[in-house]
Amino acid sequence: MVEGRLGESFDVRTRAAARTLKQPLARNRKAAKLGVSHRVFCASLSGLFDAEMPGTRERLFELIRATPWLIWLLLSKRIGNAPDMLPPFWDEIKDRCVIMATMAADRVASRVLDMLEKAHERQAG
Numbered sequence: 384m385v386e387g388r389l390g391e392s393f394d395v396r397t398r399a400a401a402r403t404l405k406q407p408l409a410r411n412r413k414a415a416k417l418g419v420s421h422r423v424f425c426a427s428l429s430g431l432f433d434a435e436m437p438g439t440r441e442r443l444f445e446l447i448r449a450t451p452w453l454i455w456l457l458l459s460k461r462i463g464n465a466p467d468m469l470p471p472f473w474d475e476i477k478d479r480c481v482i483m484a485t486m487a488a489d490r491v492a493s494r495v496l497d498m499l500e501k502a503h504e505r506q507a508g
Contacts, residue, residue: 404442407450414452420479424456431457432464444470447480460485462495465502 407423414421430436431443447455448470459465462484470476482502486492 404446407446407453411450411452420452420454422454422456423450424458430459430461432459432461432468434464440468441470444472444476447476448472451479454479454481456481456483458483458485462502463498465498466504469502 410421410423425431425443431440447453457480459482462482465482482499484495484499486495
């Protein structure tokens with residue numbers, strides 16, 4: 384078992400609280416009022432492209448769809464799954480999403496960059 388800084392287990396999967404999911408909606412309203420897009424860093428610990436977290440992914444993509452004034456910065460260590468896990472309405476939201484990948488070592492960087500390229504091709508297509 385891997386533990387976080389507060390002793391929580393990283394092996395236990397939890398979903399974001401309803402209160403947390405309302406924050407981007409408020410931020411979107413503020414951005415719309417100002418007429419300026421805001422950036423949101425998201426999913427660094429969520430396992431966005433984790434095969435075992437499908438409900439979380441769909442809920443996040445619907446939230447992105449509902450917040451047209453936000454630019455979403457999506458970080459994942461499972462970038463290889465990304466091309467197959469994008470929502471059917473990806474074309475509608477793709478210009479407001481920036482998919483990023485973490486790379487643990489130089490030896491895996493080229494493999495991860497290839498996966499990012501595939502995700503980009505899907506995004507561009």
